[in-house]
Amino acid sequence: MSPIVVTPEHPLPCEASGLAERLRAAGIQPTLPRQKIAVLLLSAQQHLTAEQILARLQQAGERVSKATVYNTLNLFAARGIIRQLAVDGERTWFDSNTQPHFHFQDVETGALMDVSPEAVRFAELPPAPEGMEYAGIELFIRLRRV
Amino acid sequence: MSPIVVTPEHPLPCEASGLAERLRAAGIQPTLPRQKIAVLLLSAQQHLTAEQILARLQQAGERVSKATVYNTLNLFAARGIIRQLAVDGERTWFDSNTQPHFHFQDVETGALMDVSPEAVRFAELPPAPEGMEYAGIELFIRLRRV
DNA sequence: ATATGTGCAAATCCTTTGCATAGAA
């Protein structure tokens, strides 16, 4: 099974079929700024930072404030429709893929690529300490150029 | 292995057996501030933030500036005698254990615990993409209270 | 109407930087 490679290159889809519903289903008022952000981030499997999203909105001529971008991304993450990744401590990445999966990271560029969950199998994992249980597994495979 | 406790009554050990040598071996001038930081961080297997280290130094009555703490930790990491961890994007953790290993993290407190490399065995890992090779594997197992 | 979002600028947090002084070789 080969890893899923997600490139950040993608056109901005002009319509969001069902995105508003999807927001509502998650308990999120589908306001205009939120829908614009949802279209941008959720229409492809990708990893974007808040600043990237802001830049793309502005490039597309949309007037959305930085505060709203951050508020919206945090809200989306809290409601489980996107995932936050702490990859390098520099900035937060927002992942449109909420299915269980892992990541490759290019140590040079910082670029992220999805690794499908089927591509990783654990033969052994440590038991959770007393009184604790697994809440999730974060796996980053760092890559360098040969 | 418990972390060392530093109080005014229990000042830092004034001599760290071999620590100065260890710094020199890594190509680091063992100046006083660096030795103080090395004693604090390297004398036990632990995870500390820059601010925690600064606070402990000040508690112990040492006069070391924030800039020096950061400079020193970055230098140590660059020279491979400690490891930097990007766990949550809030702050950088410095790990005194440079051996290959993994981590548990309490999702509530953010606290980190080492997971020995023997406790994790992979039955399958994805091949590195064309022209890339593995540079390291970062595994965080998030834990919640039962 | 009434609750909820949005935009702007200022504030905050962590970390780095510039530069004059102190320390090491």
Next chain:
DNA sequence: TTCTATGCAAAGGATTTGCACATAT
């Protein structure tokens, strides 16, 4: 001496916050 490290305060970047205005139900 000559190079390198330290301390301080100021700068920087990412993210959050306060608050007046706009929008949604």
